[in-house]
Amino acid sequence: MKKKAEERREQILRAAFQAVSDKGYETVTLQDIADYAGVSKGVTNYYFKNKEDVFLSLLEWVTDRIYQHEHQAVSQKTTAIEKLEAYIHSVFIDPEKNKKFYKVYLDFMAQASRNPHYRKINLKFYENCWKIGRDIVALGQKEGTFSSDIQADTASKMIRSIIDGCLIQWLMRDEDHLHEFYKKTCYEVILKYLK
Amino acid sequence: MKKKAEERREQILRAAFQAVSDKGYETVTLQDIADYAGVSKGVTNYYFKNKEDVFLSLLEWVTDRIYQHEHQAVSQKTTAIEKLEAYIHSVFIDPEKNKKFYKVYLDFMAQASRNPHYRKINLKFYENCWKIGRDIVALGQKEGTFSSDIQADTASKMIRSIIDGCLIQWLMRDEDHLHEFYKKTCYEVILKYLK
Amino acid sequence: MKKKAEERREQILRAAFQAVSDKGYETVTLQDIADYAGVSKGVTNYYFKNKEDVFLSLLEWVTDRIYQHEHQAVSQKTTAIEKLEAYIHSVFIDPEKNKKFYKVYLDFMAQASRNPHYRKINLKFYENCWKIGRDIVALGQKEGTFSSDIQADTASKMIRSIIDGCLIQWLMRDEDHLHEFYKKTCYEVILKYLK
């Protein structure tokens, strides 16, 4: 039954993800989430302590999924350049998915700016992302592909800043066709920075 | 009397800015704003059509102020490098102010991701910022300081992406002392990109 | 200045009449009335104690005007039948005016059913109307036109009941062209009753 419960929770989180993406963090109601999940209103309160608990769980779940996806993509490549490409490629997955995630992610960052619980979960996500970046940079330096003037640690922070900065700006412009532009340019900026 | 009303509106916007920064876009109430402004509850509805009108006005007001400040800083310098430095310097003004603004700005971007009214105001802000960046890059290219391989237009988008990406990451980490790090590194990344 | 004030009050009452007819007793605001009167918001409170005072004055003013009009019409005729015709004619004046008045009058009767102040004013109106009816019936009986089986007093109550009943039903049906039907049939019913 532990198994069943786990599935139920994920079903709700998945619904919550879609619901929040559609309606926004503060606008979405527990009723909305229940509707999206195709369950009754009470269920959410049965599997989660309260609304905030749903959202904290959602942030954790979604950032972890994103990270796993990125990690997997990168780990399948061998050279630093290939890994960097794979990373960017997995991050800029496609307009639909990026939109869905970054809408929710912006909501959570807005919360995180005032609520340490969200901040803590986001920090874990950051650290995972930084790790990916740091490893790529370190590998590139070992390969001689990237400049040894830069610090892998510092670079990892910048890589994620640039990625998030680009995808947020892309989201704000609300023109799907620019996705390609931001993906390509983001990659170029990072590459030039690392070389 | 037109004058008086204008002052009143700004007084309320100023209060709203502080209130939203403290409590968050969705959490803040009109009562909060009135309290911050030291006026009665009804005043907000007297000077603004409704809550959303306050917020739209606030976004417009605050982004315009920011832009004016940046513009002024840059226009006082003559070389591209000086201008870029001045730009970064005026953006990364200080931890307190950056925190205050980016908290509110994140809130608004979260709204903008679903509400075209906010998106439109933000786009105007973007365009202003891009203009600053584009002019600096174009000048740098004319001076021979910056590479002529890059497009000023493209670069201007990246400059702002990097800036916002850095400041958001900085805000999320909630460590004031990192402000210096992000400011310096942001500048370096941009410079390396432009050269 | 007593004169001036009286004119101002009437200007406001006239505006209030139109405003209430358009928007309804409970929906209309003092601002609406001021707008209709082309004066500033404060004026209403200057010439009337409060909102209820405006409405009480309005009911008094409008019912008195109606009565004066009816009275004048009837007094110009000599025979009972002519007077009755003139009465009905002046009551069923035209669709536009009947609509305007009965909308307001219904509002006031709804109030009067619970508020004795309105009830008292309406009673005065009733008594005026009854007087018209009673005089017509008495004259008709003296002439030998109307049956002497009926009591003039009783008949006067019925005459007004039938009139109001007809015009209210007409108003509720919201078909202007039925005005003629109700006018004609109302007259016939009364006549048959009196003969």
Add this chain to the structure above:
Amino acid sequence: MKKKAEERREQILRAAFQAVSDKGYETVTLQDIADYAGVSKGVTNYYFKNKEDVFLSLLEWVTDRIYQHEHQAVSQKTTAIEKLEAYIHSVFIDPEKNKKFYKVYLDFMAQASRNPHYRKINLKFYENCWKIGRDIVALGQKEGTFSSDIQADTASKMIRSIIDGCLIQWLMRDEDHLHEFYKKTCYEVILKYLK
């Protein structure tokens, strides 16, 4: 469970009827209705979309109940005169009930004069009432009791006009003992008209 909900709605409508009768359409609050129903404030919004929905439902419910009552009374008699008597008797049921209903009904007519939703419901009520009247008149004509000069259709409109006109005037006069007078005279006027 559908059953339970239906009962709840009726419980609320019953409470609303009493509350509106006591306090008036515009004065009554949802809190009042909840109090009268002995439930919490939220319940009303649970069973009805909003305040207007409560009122529309109330008008429909109450006019239907009245009609059913009248219809039943009439259908138990066989001759036209008996039916007419039964109709008047069921309409002029007693001062208490007439007061309660006509207070509410006046409120609704005041609304109906501007709001087509109310008007539509009232029209259905009218049509039901007219049907009762028309059938009585037609029967009377077939029996030879009533004049064949009048049109049943026209008469049905007049019958209801006279009834409403009398009961409204009676309500406005606020003297319970006059109930008998209006009942008797109303009947006489109608009878004389039909003969």
Add this chain to the structure above:
DNA sequence: TATGAATGAGGCTTCATTCAT
């Protein structure tokens, strides 16, 4: 006299949460 800025009470409505079934 007249204006309209300011106040604050009060109502509708939404919704997280509880809890009996």
Add this chain to the structure above:
DNA sequence: GATGAATGAAGCCTCATTCAT
């Protein structure tokens, strides 16, 4: 486990009224 009826807190908004100018 699951449901959804019921509660009541809290916010937005409207508007009569006051009052300084």
